[in-house]
Amino acid sequence: MALMALDHTRDFFSNAPFSPTDLNQTSAALFLTRWITHYCAPTFVFLTGVSAYLSTVRHAMTAWQLASYLLTRGVWLIVLELTVVRFGWAFSWNYHDLYGAVIWALGWSMIVLAGLVFLPRWAIGLFALVIIASHNLFDTIQPVDMGAWSWLWTILHVPGRIEYLPGYSLAVIYPLIPWVGVMAAGYWLAPVFLLAPKTRKILLLLLGLSLITAFLVLRLNNIYGDQPWSVQKDSLFTLFAILNCGKYPPSLLYLLMTLGPMLLGLVLFESSKLPGFSRPLLVFGRVPLFFYLIHLMLIHGTALVVGQFRGLPIDWLFRGFGFMPDMPTSRYGYDLLTVYAVWLVMLLLLYPVCHAYARFKQQHPEIRWLAYL
Template sequence: MTGHNGAVAFAAANQPTNDAHDAVTDGNTSVGTDNGYRYDSFPGYNADAASDAATNGRRPTVAGSSGAAIKSGGTRALAPDLLRGLLMMIMAFDHAALALHTWEHGTGRVAEADGQVVRRWNYTTAYIVRTLTHLCGTGFTFLMGMGVVYLGRSRTRLGWSPVRLARYFAVRCVVLTAVTVVFGFVMTGGQLWFMNAVLFALAVDYLLAGLLWLAINETEVLLALAIARMRKVWASEASQSTMTTDDSDENGVTQPLLRGREATRTTGDAYLSWSIHNVLLVVLSLVTVFWNIWLSDDGGVCSANKQDISTLASPVNPFLRVWFWVMTEPGSRIMSGFPPMAWLSFAILGILYARIVTARPWSRHASVLGHVCAALVFSLLFVLTRVLHFGNLSEECLQTPDQQRRPAQNPYLASVASFFYVVKYPPDVAFFALTMAGNLLLLALFAAIPPRVARQITMLLDFGTSALFFYIVHLLLLFGLGMLAVAAFGHETGIPDPIYPGKTRGIDDLFGYFGFWAACMLLLWPVCRAYSRFKSTKAADSIWRFF
């Protein structure tokens, strides 16, 4: 599956831009970098939060703000851009191996697919690199959901209405889908009419995440008001007895206290509404990952006779199948390795994450500790999927020598390779838990770096702020130079080309592989840096910001 690893690098995702009103949590002032952006550490509300709470993040429309384009003047969070930039480079490892035919694509030498039998493991370097690249699809989609919240808050403060924001989300979805169609047709030489190597999934999930955030933005206020009304009804008798005294001196003392108490109650109502919505987001994220298990034709179980266990309930029509199911049928003109609805859970978690990190100022220590604790929760969930045999789309699928040596043992505990084998197409719960834990640990690492130091990691920041541009250019560069390199230095490896299976000439020397990857990254760096600077000068609603 070409373009795996979540390729689009969160391309679809808006880059998380913090509004200029957001506080610098560690007391540092925002400082610009050469890519044209100003950076703070992890964002949090400052004194502006009080006014935001009163309007749920809405700001009065300034004159002309709903018409002419306004350049966004906010600051960006460092850690998400650093993570995205790192994931871009990790993704390129996978695509470099495809371009050079260095090894078979998959930890088990086959795609990590629902119900796919694994008979032998890839060699160690290939297994490690491929497992690392699993972080990419998850990270890009997660950061996309996070970015929706940041963009929504930022544009709301510029005076954008919910309708205008919804239109922006829809236009971006359409543009990215169009890029998917054109790019796939070009990359395959017309063999595929539609190639969803993740960009289409990100486009659809971006739209759905944006609409979900807009809905929450409205219902959170309505629920807080409803809670306040119910509280007042329940406490009406007590309130009336408190307010009926005729003592003017007592009134002079109690009225300010009552106003203060009422303000506290209002804040409590808002917090309760916020918490309820967060719980709903957790439930929704779990439902949207577990439905990959529920909708599996064979329940994720490998069997000699799948007809006995298969419901065969998935639709055959590609226009219906593309949303939930992987489509890689030989000879088909449509290839979709990333069904949009199968990856939606990560975007929903991104919304939840952004709501938490922007709810209040966080010290660097608290931020790091919070990320580590969240990573531990996901790690525990991953271990439970192995030990308790739930949430896997690979039950009875591991049939390697490791399992043959220990036929009575839990197959996931037969070896390290078995333990970390997860299904990506579509993501099962084990994949969900393992990759979320990895991404949160990386965010903890980047959050721990002092901002003045993190701003110097310019390569990651440049790649992280030019996501879709990087994705398109890096594929053209890797596969273009890869063809030349294979023609000049390659030999017969037996590893088929992903588009032209008859071509099995490649470069399997590891020094050549890593050198090729490093050279491509160095070639991409100044180009992405220049594009990042160019994009940073454009208006908030410019189409250039889509890339």
């Protein structure tokens, strides 16, 4: 959650007028700032699958009860993405342009998982493996090749815009494949989290190292799973080229690169004695959707207030095709050090609000709808 806030703070405050992963223009610090946030979405989706399985144990839920919860929760997330989240990004009620990003992908993945939970666990694992490992085989197929079904291929595999009514369109930023596979993988692996701590750590460590090894073998040899990398101007940027894997949709190598270290991170955080460091992170993690909704409003609103204070035009902060507004020129933004400072201020402001809401949820389990926020 904290890393996600860093990425979104950079979106609104950075003065870099180019993509931080553009190796022809970026700096090392800017590239790494963007690269580290790649771990956010795969972790969200994977651990949502884990949480879904653990809920069946914690609350003694039947498959039908879990499916009902996943279905309603998924629909709720999609509605939020198209309304409240969209407003948080654009500060505009002009809904002629909608977008589907990470909350959209989470919602649809939950809906798919609602059907998968009735299958044997081995079948769910096989589904996840096939979806994650094979989807790059279809990278050459474009929506135009699908004829009347082009809209479906845009939703599933290739980012793009769908005009569903004259003057109304949906920009799909997060195609659903292979996010549905990632959530299914989390659900399949979840029983490991119920094992004895020593056994769990060993299994997660072995699996994490296996995914990292697979990434290195495939990526270093440009075998499969992403666009080939090439030698850059120096060894550091050549390393960046290797790490610069596609996220939209997430390639096989992108997922190996992020999920492998994520599993090692789970082992590290469970093994380490970091109470002072981890307590704020645990608070954010207990209320992830609440955090997501208010952090967008806070970061976007802060950008607006700062722009007004500097005497700069702020009309651009009320525009956008449905995602975040485009900064007119670099003079509206700030260097990377300032971006980090703003990010830390955002986290400090978010912590007491999230802490209060987490306590409220804990003290009022009878308010069932709180499970949806």
